[in-house]
Amino acid sequence: MKTKGRRQSTNVEDRRGMGGKTIMGGGIGGIIIILIIAFMGGDPGEVLNKIQPNSESSTPYVESEEEKELVELVSVVLSDTEDVWTAIFEENGLIYEKPVLVLYTGSVQSACGAAGASVGPFYCPGDQKLYIDLSFYNELKEKFKAPGDFAMAYVVAHEVGHHVQTLLGTTDEIMPLRQKLSETEFNKYQVRFELQADYLAGVWAHHAQGMDLLEKGDLEEALTAASAIGDDTLQKRAQGYVVPESFTHGTSEQRREWFYKGFENGTLEGGDTFNIID
16 A cells, blocks of 8 residues: 555554553454443443553653554554545535544553453544554464555554444444343344444545555455454364354455445445345
């Protein structure tokens, strides 16, 4: 993706090196454990009271050269999402409120609670902020075998997709169902919710291509990343078998499919993942 010398978003909050309270547990990009606590019936305050804060270092954070490039990448991608979604919202008679991207290392506190880097990138509707530990780039490349700058761009665009869902009211419609449905039944809605964010990421990619920002191989990088973090692929890697009723983000095929649909369509229309027939 073309990033050098391009406008970077000013809506970036750098908390690297600050530390924070941590919630133990694993995860991958887009697994919003914070959402589960705060928006699915849990009490984040109760959890936080049981967790001791990490000591914070007074030494200024020193970034590596690789991190400098990653900061530029995610800042440019965020800027592009701002331009694309502002235009799309205007076309639909709406106003796009820009989210803030928080960079952190190790652990972070959000309006939805606290999380460690193992959770992966996530979005918190409570403060309308995206949270990313840049070490996830290496995890994408080494653990998930999904290298490339556009793979990381897809991750950012997916989390921005959750912000779009919040602004459109989808989040408020879906999350309360957690208290009304069984875990298995709610997981089906959670999958649709995540697939829609993939579709919205594809919508952004469509417009990025239209602005001649994509380079050869970029689309393939995004599709590889979407496939690498499908529930079936992750479960097979972790335990050797899959449990479909526990899926929360969709299969590798579904994630690729919905990202590509968004890439082809480039509009909000066509992204209704909740009224499709399997």
